[in-house]
Amino acid sequence: MKFISNNSFFAKLQVEQSKPFVIAGPCSAESEEQVMETAQALQQQGIKLFRAGIWKPRTRPGSFEGVGEKGLAWLKRVKQELGLMVTTEVATGKHVEEALKYNIDVLWIGARTTVNPFAVQEIADALKGVQVPVMIKNPINPDLALWIGAIERIYTTGITDLAAIHRGFSSYGESKYRNTPLWQIPIELKARFQNMPLIIDPSHIGGKRELIFPITQKALDLGYDGMIIESHPRPDFALSDAAQQVTPAALKDILDRLQVRKPKYDDAELVNRAEELRLQIDAADHHIIEALAKRMALVELIGEYKKLNNVQVLQLERWKEIFRTRANWAEEAGVSPAFIEELYKLIHVESIRKQTAVMKDE
Numbered sequence: 001m002k003f004i005s006n007n008s009f010f011a012k013l014q015v016e017q018s019k020p021f022v023i024a025g026p027c028s029a030e031s032e033e034q035v036m037e038t039a040q041a042l043q044q045q046g047i048k049l050f051r052a053g054i055w056k057p058r059t060r061p062g063s064f065e066g067v068g069e070k071g072l073a074w075l076k077r078v079k080q081e082l083g084l085m086v087t088t089e090v091a092t093g094k095h096v097e098e099a100l101k102y103n104i105d106v107l108w109i110g111a112r113t114t115v116n117p118f119a120v121q122e123i124a125d126a127l128k129g130v131q132v133p134v135m136i137k138n139p140i141n142p143d144l145a146l147w148i149g150a151i152e153r154i155y156t157t158g159i160t161d162l163a164a165i166h167r168g169f170s171s172y173g174e175s176k177y178r179n180t181p182l183w184q185i186p187i188e189l190k191a192r193f194q195n196m197p198l199i200i201d202p203s204h205i206g207g208k209r210e211l212i213f214p215i216t217q218k219a220l221d222l223g224y225d226g227m228i229i230e231s232h233p234r235p236d237f238a239l240s241d242a243a244q245q246v247t248p249a250a251l252k253d254i255l256d257r258l259q260v261r262k263p264k265y266d267d268a269e270l271v272n273r274a275e276e277l278r279l280q281i282d283a284a285d286h287h288i289i290e291a292l293a294k295r296m297a298l299v300e301l302i303g304e305y306k307k308l309n310n311v312q313v314l315q316l317e318r319w320k321e322i323f324r325t326r327a328n329w330a331e332e333a334g335v336s337p338a339f340i341e342e343l344y345k346l347i348h349v350e351s352i353r354k355q356t357a358v359m360k361d362e
Contacts, residue, residue, distance in 0.1 A: 008133075008160075008161045009105075009106065009133040009161050010133065010161065010163050010197045010225070010226070013048060013049065013226070014197075014225065014226070016048055017046065017048060019225060019226075019260075020220060020224060020225055020226045020227060020260065021048070021049070021225070021226040021227075022047055022048075022049075022226065022227055022229070022255065023047075023049045023050075023051050023087065023199070023226065023227065023228040023229070024042050024047050024049075024050070024051060024228070024229050024230075024231045024248075024251060025038060025039070025042065025050045025051035025052045025230070025231060026038055026051075026052050026053075026230060026231060026232045026238065026245065027052075027053055027056075027203075027230045027232070027238060027240045027241040027244075027245055028052065028053045028054075028056055028064065028066055028067075028238070028239055028240045028241075029052040029053065029054055029066070029067055029071035029074055029075070029088075030067070030238070030239050032074045032077070034232075034233065035052060035071070035074040035075070035077075035078060036074070036077065036078065036081075036082075037233050038050075038052075038231060038232060038233055038248065039078045039082050039084055040082060041231075041233065041248035041249075042084075042231060042248055042251075043082050043083075043084055045248065045251070045252050045255070047084070048084065048085060049084070049085045049086070049087055049105070049106065050075070050078055050084045050085065050086050050087070051086075051087050051088070051108075051228060051230075052071065052074075052075060052086070052088060053066055053088060053089050053240070054066050054067065054068065054069070054071040054072055054075075054088045054089070054095075054099075055068065055088075055089065055090070055091060055095055056089075056240055057091055057110060057112045057113070063240070064239040064240050069098050071088075072088070072098060072099065072101075072102040072104065073102065075088065075102065075104060076102045076103065079103070079105075085105040085106065086104055086105055086106075087104065087105060087106035087107065087108060087135070088104055088107065088108070089107075089108050089109070089110045090107050090108070090109065090113075090123060091109075091110060091112070091113045091119065091123075092119070092122060092123070093122045093123060093125060093126035094126075095123075096123055096126035096127060097126060100130065100132065104132075105132075105133070106132065106133045106134070106135060107132060107133070107134050107135070108134070108135040108136070108137065108165065109123060109134065109135070109136045109137060109150065109154075110137050111137045111138060111139055111140045111167055111204075112140060114136060114137055114138065114139040114140075114146065114147060114150045115139035115140050115141060115143075115146060117146075117149060117150070117153070120149075120150045120153045120154070121153055123154070124153045124154050124156065124157050125157075127154065127157045127159060128157045128158070129157075129158070130157075130159070131158075131159065131161070132159065132161075133159075133161040133162070133163070134154050134159055134161070134162055134163075135162070135163045135164070135165050135199065135228075136150050136151055136154065136162065136163070136164055136165065137164075137165040137166075137167045137201070138164070138165070138166055138167060138168075138169065138185065138186065139169075140169065140170045140179075141169060141170060142169040142180075142182050142185055144185050144188055144189060147164070147185075147189060148189070148192070151164065151193075151196075162196055163196060163197040163198070163199055163225075163226070164186070164189055164190075164193075164196055164197070164198050164199065165199045165200075165201050165228060166181070166185075166186040166198060166199065166200055166201060166205075166219070166224075167179060167201035167204040167205060168180055168181050168182070168201070168204055168205035169181075169182050169185070176211070177205055177206060177207065177211070178204060178205065178206060178207025178208070178244070179204055179205050179207070180205075181205050181215070181218075183218075183222065186198060187222065190223075197225040197226060198223075198224050198225055198226075199224065199225060199226040199227060199228055200215065200216055200219035200220075200224045200226075200227045200228070201227075201228050201229075202215035202216045202219070202227065202229060203228075203229055203230040203241070203244040203245065204241075204244065206244060207241075207243060207244050208243055208244060209235065209243065209244055209245065209246045209250070212229060212244075212246060212254055213254050213257060213258070216229070216254065216258060217258055217259065220258060220259070220260055220261065221261055223261075223263065229246070229251060229254070230244060230245040230246070231245060231246055231247065231248050231250075231251045232245040232246075232247065233247060233248065234247075235247060292347075295347070296350065296351070296354060299351045299354050299355060300354055300355070300358055302355070303354060303355035303357075303358035303359065304358055306355065306358075306359070307358055307359050313352060313355045313356055313359060314352065319348060322344060322348070323341065323344060326340050326341075326344050327340055327341055
């Protein structure tokens with residue numbers, strides 16, 4: 001799939017704002033006055049694309065679910081009077097039709113919609129024959145294939161001006177994040193579709209306004225192309241997601257503090273030094289793989305021993321000992337114990353697979 005060219009909407013936005021671009025506005029359009037007040041403040045900061053939710057898919061009934069179609073007229077006024085481009089979320093084919101009727105410049109598909117292929121296909125059907133930029137958020141669950149599938153469904157309509165929004169993933173248990181970033185998933189998406197813009201949504205990842213800056217900075221350090229941030233003139237009184245919205249003034253402070261890294265080394269000496277370090281990393285990786293191969297060969301031997309003595313594959317006490325001791329060894333070596341725990345979970349899965357195969361081999 002070939003997504004964007006130099007003449008695409010997102011490419012132009014990068015040029016106009018000096019990459020990375022910024023999309024900002026309230027979580028929800030609550031009133032015409034609130035929309036215009038926010039848009040005027042953001043326009044003065046040089047924001048080009050104004051966001052506001054018109055239809056709000058909420059987790060539980062009784063929550064504020066958006067003002068509906070009348071909010072589209074407010075966005076149209078933002079376009080006409082302030083010259084800003086506007087974007088809103090669509091979750092059904094009817095939403096698409098209504099948004100296009102009001103000349104909304106960009107559409108986005110939310111996480112609760114991306115998770116449902118039937119809903120995405122309905123939107124894709126409504127977009128056939130239309131040329132409008134579309135941004136697609138990751139699904140609420142950490143499923144890269146589902147995210148790619150949503151992108152492909154929109155792409156098959158003929159729309160190539162696409163962008164992906166990383167808004168984090170739902171998880172069970174306590175976390176400092178509202179939605180866990182799981183950075184490896186959007187990084188893998190970017191590796192597969194290098195020409196497709198990747199946008200960070202720190203408001204939904206963090207769930208708290210104080211986390212917007214560090215999350216955004218990390219995204220920029222990873223080479224993200226843009227950001228979408230919720231901004232409200234009086235965040236504490238917002239009708240939805242109050243804790244994660246910032247005032248336009250606070251947004252300006254965040255943007256002023258962000259550092260944009262160079263995409264590549266621009267000095268020959270730095271290039272040479274980086275290449276030396278990469279060669280050393282390659283050598284270290286070679287040693288790691290050799291060590292893993294040796295370990296797996298030993299795993300197969302102990303699998304043969306278990307089979308010979310009619311002993312089950314999973315030895316829970318042994319696994320608990322490995323899980324505990326390797327984390328301790330990691331800490332002593334200055335390596336993150338949490339990283340080693342995750343690594344050994346994978347190693348353990350492969351060890352179980354190999355021993356199970358030994359047991360089945362008659």
